Amino acid sequence: xxxxxxxxxxxxxxxxxxxxxxxxxxxxxxxxxxxxxxxxxxxxxxxxxxxxxxxxxxxxxxxxxxxxxxxxxxxxxxxxxxxxxxxxxxxxxxxxxxxxxxxxxxxxxxxxxx
Amino acid sequence: xxxxxxxxxxxxxxxxxxxxxxxxxxxxxxxxxxxxxxxxxxxxxxxxxxxxxxxxxxxxxxxxxxxxxxxxxxxxxxxxxxxxxxxxxxxxxxxxxxxxxxxxxxxxxxxxxxx
Numbered sequence: 001x002x003x004x005x006x007x008x009x010x011x012x013x014x015x016x017x018x019x020x021x022x023x024x025x026x027x028x029x030x031x032x033x034x035x036x037x038x039x040x041x042x043x044x045x046x047x048x049x050x051x052x053x054x055x056x057x058x059x060x061x062x063x064x065x066x067x068x069x070x071x072x073x074x075x076x077x078x079x080x081x082x083x084x085x086x087x088x089x090x091x092x093x094x095x096x097x098x099x100x101x102x103x104x105x106x107x108x109x110x111x112x113x114x
Numbered sequence: 115x116x117x118x119x120x121x122x123x124x125x126x127x128x129x130x131x132x133x134x135x136x137x138x139x140x141x142x143x144x145x146x147x148x149x150x151x152x153x154x155x156x157x158x159x160x161x162x163x164x165x166x167x168x169x170x171x172x173x174x175x176x177x178x179x180x181x182x183x184x185x186x187x188x189x190x191x192x193x194x195x196x197x198x199x200x201x202x203x204x205x206x207x208x209x210x211x212x213x214x215x216x217x218x219x220x221x222x223x224x225x226x227x228x229x
Contacts, residue, residue, distance in 0.1 A: 004157060031215065042118075043158075043204060043219035056216055091158065095215065101146065101165060103217065105158035 002026045004106035006092050012112045013082055021077045021109045023092030031095040032075045033103060034067065036060070036088040043091065049075065082113045116141040116207045120220035127195055128228050135190040135223045137179075137205030144210040147188040148217065149179055152202045161203070164188065165210075175199065200227045 005024045013019050025032050034046040047057040049067050064080045075094075079086055089110050093103040117140045127133045139145060146165050150158040162173025169181040179190045188205060202224045206217040 006157075033216075035217075035219075042221050043206075043217075045216040045218070048215060056214060058216070093158075101163060102160050103215070104160075105150070107155065107157040 004092055004094055004104050006090075006106040006109050008109060009107065010110045010112075012114065015084055015113055016081050019079050019082055019111065021079075021090050021092075021111070023075045023077070023106055024073050025075055025092065025094030026096075026104055027073070029094035029096050029104075031055075031097075031103075032067075032069070033093040033095070034077045035091045035093065035105075037091070037108075038085075038088040046077070046090075079111075082111075084113050087111055087113045116143075116145060116209065116218045118205050118207055118218055118220035120203075120205055120223050122223050123221065124224045124226065126226045126228055129197055130194045132193050133191065133195050133199075133225065135203050135205075135225065137188045137190065137220060139186050139188065139205070139207045141186075141207060141209070145207040146210050147179075147181060148206040148208075149173065149177070149188070149190050150204045150206060150219075151175075152204065152222075154201070158204060161190070195225070195227050197227050197229060199225060201225060 007022045032049040037043045047061045048055045066078045089108045091108045092106045095103045119138045148163045149161040162171045164171045164181045172178045202222045204222045205220040
């Protein structure tokens, strides 16, 4: 069964460094999402992406964040200058098309900012 | 805006016993409702969803949930749990109107099945 994959599974970085989290959505899916979960807190929506542009973003998704679909398979989340509070599990999800309701999630990348 | 409350952060239950995981939501508009499960070191997997129609929804692995609009609840149930059901369960909602597909999640409930 097709699945969403994410790399790396774990990432440790120093405060102020840039990180790129990578996701490979399910092939032929058109809608892409990033969510995050700070330890002990709720899974929170960050951004949705369709047709090579952001379709929706939350208040969390400020100027330090950016998303890109650099090629036909990858979907990336870049955090430009990481802060301690960016430490979280980051989930990527994809959805097939506008008629399909289900978002398929990847296993997540655990980011630790020191 | 919507919010989701999962009152139980942890639920221990003996194998073959029934279980109910509670979910309440708050929204000023109609919503779609979802339950996701996360097994260790895996992503969130959809268990079931309510979009419309019958308020009793059956999902994978023998789980079911009932949408109760008056009580704004969407509790998840299974009549007899297995060790393999040990996981974290997340309730989520989204505005059923067009334009926004973002999911709003609860904090999750960790189900521990005791042999």
